[in-house]
Amino acid sequence: MKRLLAALALLAASACAPSGGDAPVLTVTKSTDITAPASRVWDIVKDFDALNRWHPAVAKDEIVEGKNNVVGAVRVLTLGDGGTIKEKLLGYDANGRSLKYSILEGVLPVSSYESTLTVEESGANASKVTWSGNFKRKDTGATPAAGADDATATSTMESVYQAGLDNLKKMAEGQ
16 A cells, blocks of 8 residues: 555655646747738748848758648758758748748757748738737756747747848838
């Protein structure tokens, strides 16, 4: 009986202990207003295989599985420093000017990452682009390594989104 109680106590204690997958889900959302029709802005961002055309950090964007803009397509992004990110298209809505994707693997300090990019009309010659993502830090352990914590994951994604949106605004507004 004592062994049974000890085993139950051990089982209860291990069930209450934090596990490696208990890292919180983090969210980043960045938006920008652009003085250009939503159709023009969408034309710039609509192709899943063209992030390199408008995001300054991406040197190359190549579809390695499936077809461009078809759910299930997988792309590999090569960054200017040679790092890579493999992403999968989860949703594509040309009429709603929106695409959703996940990161399968890569150099960014995130895991369980899903993101949506949406272009909305906000006037005759105005649009709003919103880029948002939900993710966990890459190191999901109870005590993440330096540079692999929640703050690093969040600030990295904020920087990625902001750099892309800033350049998109310049391109769409013809600056």
